[in-house]
Amino acid sequence: MSVFRSGAGFFVANMTSIGLVTPQQMHFAEPLPLRSGAVLADYMLAYETYGTLNADASNAVLVCHALNASHHVAGTWADGSRGWWDNLVGPGKPLDTNRFFVIGVNNPGSCFGSTGPMQPNPATGRPYGASFPVVTVEDWVDAQARLVQRLGITQLAAVVGGSLGGMQALAWTLRHPQAVRHCVAVATAPNLSAQNIAFNEVARRAIVTDPDFHGGDFYAHGVLPRRGLTVARMIGHITYLSDDAMGAKFGRQLQNLESAADGAKSGLAFSTQAVEFQIESYLRHQGDKFSQYFDANTYLLITRALDYFDPALDHGGDLARAFAGACDNRFLVVSFTTDWRFAPARSREIVKALVDNAIDVSYAEIDAPQGHDAFLLEDPRYHAVMRAYFDRVAATST
């Protein structure tokens, strides 16, 4: 990798990944009070860091994860797993680890190393299961704030996240506005719509009505509610892609292409259970894969955290009032035209609430075909916006 400096900052030719990274864990003995009134005692957080914290600890950026992601944001694990936002975070990338110290953290209640339903409840010695306390976006942000503090950082240069991660980024400015300068909220919403909640609820019903769920204590029964998780993931996946993207990628293409080539009709199996169209095969595969690694209780908890997020609720439904305390923060809000899960109109609600407070906000609506998933992809215009904004963050941080 050759790095050279120009007047505007660092530029990297032959951008590479961060390379091998190793997850870390931090133990917290002090109980975490939760929004529900319950308390999470004696918990661990799994996290990763990339880049180097500068002398005055002013270049730290926290990345918040969405539903099924983790602290593994960038780089590669020994098993070859690439970070979920590796196209955005790394040396010379839009969130440039040559100048920023980037932190990824797995939220409590998740299933990738932080304390969650799969792990033993210290009070009983058995897995928490369905007894794991309900956690909210605000609880996660409080847990993240403790980690950040323990890493020696008084104020983050920025907090960034997409989708549910974007909600966490917003919540940082509501709960800890002095502990963060910039908030980058991508493909997110100020709360879930009835339709959003509806999709979550169907997914949850698929899981809890799976006989292998055993009320959440499936670990003790040596089974996994894979049927329910598979259906849940298939539903989710439909909402992550735009109708057009699904049409462009799969259309009505038949799975059995060789037979289909023989003639229009001979490609059809005329079966209700066989895979007939490619989209069916794709969804089944995605669901199947997911059900092998994701914890069912975590799925319930995380979809519930999405449902509960609603910062305007404590302010009579007035989102602008919710952001009144964030006047010293600066924001970038990004949405994608074909995202029907969190449509641009939802991002504009956030922007309006910020503008109503005369808060510094940049807004980009990216014309991208992929739907909600676009926030994870490497769209050049999207990444150019992110790069430009992080250049601005860097100008005051490094």
Place this chain on the structure above:
Amino acid sequence: MSVFRSGAGFFVANMTSIGLVTPQQMHFAEPLPLRSGAVLADYMLAYETYGTLNADASNAVLVCHALNASHHVAGTWADGSRGWWDNLVGPGKPLDTNRFFVIGVNNPGSCFGSTGPMQPNPATGRPYGASFPVVTVEDWVDAQARLVQRLGITQLAAVVGGSLGGMQALAWTLRHPQAVRHCVAVATAPNLSAQNIAFNEVARRAIVTDPDFHGGDFYAHGVLPRRGLTVARMIGHITYLSDDAMGAKFGRQLQNLESAADGAKSGLAFSTQAVEFQIESYLRHQGDKFSQYFDANTYLLITRALDYFDPALDHGGDLARAFAGACDNRFLVVSFTTDWRFAPARSREIVKALVDNAIDVSYAEIDAPQGHDAFLLEDPRYHAVMRAYFDRVAATST
């Protein structure tokens, strides 16, 4: 009821329903060849009729049903059940039974009286279950054509249907163009998009992976795959309503309103499994109700019939060529602005294919907030369009 005649036709003051109606059945001994190559032998069709067939049998209108409906289109059964399109069909209503002889028929493979998976296979004496042959829109139309003929009707004045019923109405003009004059296709599409198929596939997976499905032979086990059917129906229901309609009806309203009135937070149960939002309660109720009366094998068959419908397929994907034989038919195509299941753009594809053939077509795009379900509701503009069109049909039929 007082009926009076004006220059323009019949007008009815104090419109009433048809009143009590009794379903009928007709037996067909001649085997029905199916598109799959299989044959349906010795079958029954359940049907209802409303109004009186005129002397030259020129005033008959066939109503085709969608996924979960039946031959019970209008009037009331002895148990109080009202027909699913009773707001449209009846004396003085847009499809006026004072002048039309209206026929509702339950399609083979359904579960309301026509031969379907719940009924004994004559070859084995046991319920067909999953062995019921896969039926298509075209097969249904062929079965309907035989019924119509047995009722002494050579040519229908019109065939009308919404959603999947609209596909059947279109298929009549493709398979039996001489046997029908007018086609009224409401809230439908020339085929399913990848996203439409995806939703169907998730619903099917929920059903077939329910342990109580027993490969479709649950009848013999004395159980019903109610968990799967419930999830399937919940998914379907989300796609029937617009995001806005769901928002207007349920929004983020909490189920526990009394507690909610005590303060923003106290209304929340902080539970992953309890009903927290009203939309959850609504969906669970809809799913639960459906799972008690609808046959799981029928659900698989009917969603598959939706998937397979694609009249352009045999014409190199050219929908206009598919309609080339329907030049003597006249069409009304109706769509609803907020229908995201079968969006107006899909109806416009149909209109374009008809216009390309210089076929007589009227098209109405109704600005209605309810989404796909609007076709079942009594929107005044929608019903005015239907009434005006059936006036035109009547002018040449009665």
